[in-house]
Amino acid sequence: MKRTIFLFVALGIMIAACSDRDDDVTAINIRVKNMSSFLFDEVLVGDEEHIYETLGPDLYSxxxxxxxxxxxxxIRITSGEEVFVLQxxxxxxxxxxPIG
Known part of the structure; x- marks a missing residue:
């Protein structure tokens, strides 16, 4: 009996701890990961409003x-004198x- 109660309590704690959201997200959220070995001076995604600056190798914005x-x-990436574009x-x- 104790084992059954323990399992239900442990299961309840795990379910409560596995919530995928701990904040009120109301928009689409995007971040960029630099998977290259170069420093990105600027990454523009979509339009001029969304510019990510100074992103080192293997880092997230x-x-x-x-x-x-x-x-x-x-996407436009500026790294030093080089400019790379995905159109x-x-x-x-x-x-x-979806929102998130």
């Missing part, structure tokens, strides 16, 4: 909120990312 975002977007052609068939 802070989250930024977006009203609308898709699985892929316009999607269209968003046909794409669905807006």
């Amino acid at each position: 802070e989250y930024q909120e977006y009203e609308t975002a898709y699985r892929y977007s316009y 999607p052609m269209d968003f046909v068939g794409e669905e807006v990312l």
